[in-house]
Amino acid sequence: MANELLVSSTEEGLRIGILENKRIVELHLEKPDNQFTVGDIYLARVKKIMPGLNAAFVDVGYAKDAFLHYLDLGPQFRTLQKHLNQVHKQGTTADAVENLELNPEINKHGKITEVLKTNQHVLVQIVKEAISSKGPRLSCELSLAGQYIILVPYSQDISISRKFKSLEEKKRLKRLLEAIRPPNFGMIVRTAAEGKDIAELEADLLQLQEKWKRMLAAVQQVQPPTRVLTEMDRTTSLLRDMLSVGFDSIITDNQDTFQELTDYLKIHQPDKVKILRLHKLKVPLFEHLGIERQIKASFGKTVNLPSGCYLVIEHTEALHVIDVNSGSTRMNEDSPEANSLRINIEAASEIARQLRLRDMGGIIVIDFIDLRKLENRKAVYDHLNSEMRRDRAKHTVLPMSKFGLIQITRQRVRPEINITTTEVCPSCNGTGKIMPSILLTDEIANHVDYLFKENKESQLEIVVNPYIAAYLKQGFPSIRLKWWMKYKKWVTLTTDSSAPFTLIKYFNKESEEIKFS
DSSP, rough: OOEEEEEEEETTEEEEEEEEEEEEEEEEEETOOOOTTTTTTTEEEEEEEEETTTTEEEEEESSSOEEEEEEEESHHHHHHHHHHHHHIOOOTTTGGGOOOOOOOOOOTOOOOGTOOOTTTTEEEEEEEEEETTOOEEEEEEOEOOSSEEEEEEOOOOOOOOTTOOOHHHHHHHHHHHHHOOOEEEEHHHHHHHHTHHHHHHHHHHHHHHHHHHHHHHTTTTOOOHHHHHOOHHHHHHHHHHHHOOOSSEEEEEEEEHHHHHHHHHHHHHHHGGGGGGEOSSSSHHHHHTTTHHHHHSSEEEHHHHHHHOEEEEESSSSEEEEEEEEETTOOOOSSSHHHHHHHHHHHHHHHHHHHHHHHHHHEEEEOOOOOOOOOHHHHHHHHHHHTTTTOOOOOEEOOOOOSSSSEEEEOOSSSOOOOOOOOTTTTTTTOOOOOOOOHHHHHOOOHHHHHIIEEEEIIIEEEEEEHHHHHHHOSSSSSSHHHHHHSSSOOEEEEOOOOTTTOOOOTTSSOOOOOOO
16 A cells, blocks of 8 residues: 655645545644644643542643643652652752652542642643643643653553564563663553664664653743643654654655655654655645545535445534435445445445544444344444554444444544635625626736736746636637737646635746735
8 A cells, every 4th residue: 555645835834644545544734833732741730620520720821721630640640740849949950750769659549639739830741632612631641752662751661552463572672671761761662663673762762861851951941831842743743653654755845844854764764765755846735646636525514435325424512423325326236235235335444534534533423324134234344443443543443233323432632624615705705795707817917917018027827726727718819818919928827726716826937926915
């Protein structure tokens, strides 16, 4: 299976797409102003204790207070607080964690009031981003993710990922890590560590220890609420998490991102630098590769499948509902049961893709077409489970009920991706009154006249919405042909289906954008 990573720069931020066999299966948006992402560590302040919930609301600087449950404090919370007091108040050196004497673990059936109080300073890590009307979800079980291992301060345990299939490899890795584990640090071995030697594991460990020291040094100098450690950007973290899967190509149209990825690959996988390339065409990356069309076709309420069947996806605050419909599917089987099975199998594959693509989380209920035979219901369940194995989010799939329903719970740590597939006209804001076409084309004509006559441009390229391009090309002589007859210079029209109706971009011979105020 061919895997590709695409990173495209937009006005909203970076759009990151993961492709499998040229089809987009994951889409992420990295906003430049997002300071509350999963993995970030904050020096925060307890704002309100809620004994009835056995939880606390914590101020991390977000508009809404973050939520910290007692069970998310972690067994070594007292040790964390003792170390925080030493570092923050007494200025203890940042590497003192190795010399700490660990406190007894807190009672897992205890009360939040026994360990927290209002205005107390705490070190917390975001485990779920703010979703809808809720603030971020926090944990005091801090961890730092690396390429091969996850470092867990104030712990003595070494855990191995459940995805390892070889018992011998598990034993080998645990033996290596026991030899290099620093005092008072636990570790979780990632699947990317399979086959790695002790030198590679130790190099990853040293980088994480250095990161931890820098974080503690930052704690000494700030007051809550302040972010003291940030997770790497979404692009690099995706690359880190999926290097074990492997990409056949990595393409970006952003120069800064290209340099960041180059530096990262040179350190961690130098042999992969050759698959990284910079997209230099003026046509946006997603548009050039046909991904923009896939996105628009995949995010509506109705998702059509190649055979003619379709999905209806409804979103509510409590859960997501997906209905499978046969639509215009050709019934070329003798048995209605066989037809239903074929449609359900095709729908199951697309549903697994949709869950990843939209990053749907929480409870998902799928209403498949009814199947009478138990073995057919099991076949659909097994196929859906198989397709979901590529999903990196934690999930549970329940067997199909006699009513044709399958229930899924899927981990949700970030807001669901939602792409608007119906556009509001930027000229009228949905009122139905827009600039007359003649005025829009007159504006373009005036700009073309200025650029050729006053600016003395020798070549001109205009990037427009496909509808505008079609209008400029239609008829004989077309508007574009009239320009050529008037100026003896050809205007190249490039279409961008993601561009708003009235967005026009002009480029000169050197591919530099010409902007009009």
